[in-house]
Amino acid sequence: MPYHHGDLRRALLDSALEAVAEHGPVAISLRDVARRAGVSHAAPTHHFGDKTGLLTALATEGWTGLADDLARTADRGQDFAELGVTYVLFATSHPAHFAVMRAPGLVRGDDPELSAAQNRAGELLRTGAAQHRNPAAASDPTTALAGWALVHGLSVLLLEGAVDPPGGNVADLARSITKRLGPAVDNDEMAVVSANKQP
Amino acid sequence: MPYHHGDLRRALLDSALEAVAEHGPVAISLRDVARRAGVSHAAPTHHFGDKTGLLTALATEGWTGLADDLARTADRGQDFAELGVTYVLFATSHPAHFAVMRAPGLVRGDDPELSAAQNRAGELLRTGAAQHRNPAAASDPTTALAGWALVHGLSVLLLEGAVDPPGGNVADLARSITKRLGPAVDNDEMAVVSANKQP
DNA sequence: CGGAGATCTTGACGTTGACAAGATGTGGTT
DNA sequence: AACCACATCTTGTCAACGTCAAGATCTCCG
Structure with a gap:
């Protein structure tokens, strides 16, 4: 002791x-x-x-936890949309960690351990995007970026209270949002999609 | 004087x-x-x-400016995706304002003028989403949410330097990302889209 | 058992946000 | 023109904070 x-x-x-x-x-x-x-x-x-040092340690812990969660769902064979759900669930169930993670200026961004943890999480998202079931989306390098932006933004809006999930069910809301992310389509192509969409 | x-x-x-x-x-x-x-x-x-008071004033100024920009592109008859591009352009060209706007804990969130400005911007996004050219997306109330999350997240990632736009062209990157947002589709429907997508 | 090094405490310094009280400028009333 | 109520800005002060330096205490290896 x-x-x-x-x-x-x-x-x-x-x-x-x-x-x-x-x-x-x-x-x-x-x-x-x-x-x-x-x-x-x-x-x-x-x-x-340092004060920054403590917060950096917290942020590193958070990114490591997020990467672990992402790795678990990826191992479970889930698709890209479900990775996004995991992201949102992590943010809403670890709000303190997530707040530090996304706080710019409080954290030493060039910390090697922090960067490593961030890169691991980013890499998991990127490989998840590359296995998107839709070939056009899978081959598009901006799929990971769009997916990240989508779930990151949704997490922020949820934590700010700007949005509250129907019935308190974050996972379902996240699923319905991540499902919106398809391949890049023009407006006329969208019309085709909507024509095919019916009960 | x-x-x-x-x-x-x-x-x-x-x-x-x-x-x-x-x-x-x-x-x-x-x-x-x-x-x-x-x-x-x-x-x-x-x-x-108060210190919080000053930052709240800055945030209000920022949200007002953003709402003005959104109103201008909406008046120009642009579609929902272009509203998103405007959002990202505002964030990247007014980084100081945007940093204060999205800083939680620094700002008095219940300030009436701030809330008013935020609601105006939110309302513009929502009416823009309701006029989405794709009927399935237009009628879906989560379209505005998904769009907001998408452009908000992209803005954050851009400002953090986690992503740098090809050729420094933020507008094109934003456009290619916002184009990804369609109606909710299942995987088999996505296959239809990708089958229709070719030169 | 003894000393080297890690771990924690005590004390101090300059800076900050907030408050109170006073000085200074402004505009309206008579 | 004289006055006064009010807004605006200054000066002075206080506790709390982050950081540093120096000393105390604990641990463990030789």
Whole structure:
């Protein structure tokens, strides 16, 4: 048993998550986090060096968790749309992590561990897009980008409360949204689709 | 001529925009903004009451500008996809405003003027979606949501530098992405689309 | 058992956001 | 023209914060 805690680093990360959940990632204070963990105001310095360091660690943890979730659904053989659902579910069920992940300026963007975790998540989305059942979408390199943008934006809107899912069912809403992403089509082609669409 | 300036409120907003562009919306300091405007450190208080007040004013300004841009393209008779392009163009050409607009926790979300401006922009997107050329998409209430999520996410990714547009042409990239948004289709229907898609 | 290094505390410094009180300019009323 | 109510801006102050330096305490290996 080290000093005061079994694992102060972990305890500080948890306290920070608590604080983020309560006051948002911007209003968080290092001294408050230390207080929650029951240690002196300078204790976090040794573990994270910096306020930015602590938030970067949190962000890295978040991206790693997201990548793990994505990897699990990909292993389950799910298609690209379902990867998007996983993304949205992660965001809404880990709001504190997600808030830190998407907070620009609070995080050291060039941190190698953070970049690695981000790249892993991005890579999973990209390979998922390349296996899109529609060949035109699968071969289009912007499919991954469009999918990412779609689920990222939906997550943000959900967390801001700008949208509330019918019946509180986030997964169904996410599914109905990600299903909208097809290959690039012109307006006349869309007409064909809609002509084919009927009960 | 009032006191020191012709319009200190405007001068402070401009100084704040400068500061946001340089250091991001999180690192901004009221005292620094006052310094840039050449006034005392407490001058902003009277105009905005609060640090949050100043950023809320900036966000309101941003949403108003975005709504104006959207209204202009809607008046020009452009379709829903082009509204999305306008959204992305606004974000990338007013990065400081957009950063404040999407910064949660920095802004007083219940501000009436801010909400009004946000609702105006949202309403424009919604009526644009209802006029989608594809009837199945036009009648689907989630079209506006999906479109918003798509362009919002793309804007974020562009500003974070996670994506750089080919040839620096943001409009073309945005257009190719928004074109991906069709009516909800199943996989077999997608096959029909791709069968019809050829030179 | 002894010392080296990791871990945590204590103390200090400059900066910040917010508040209070006072100074200064402005416009309207008589 | 004199006055006064009010808006505007300044000065002074305070607690809280992030960061750094120096010292205390714990751990473990030789």
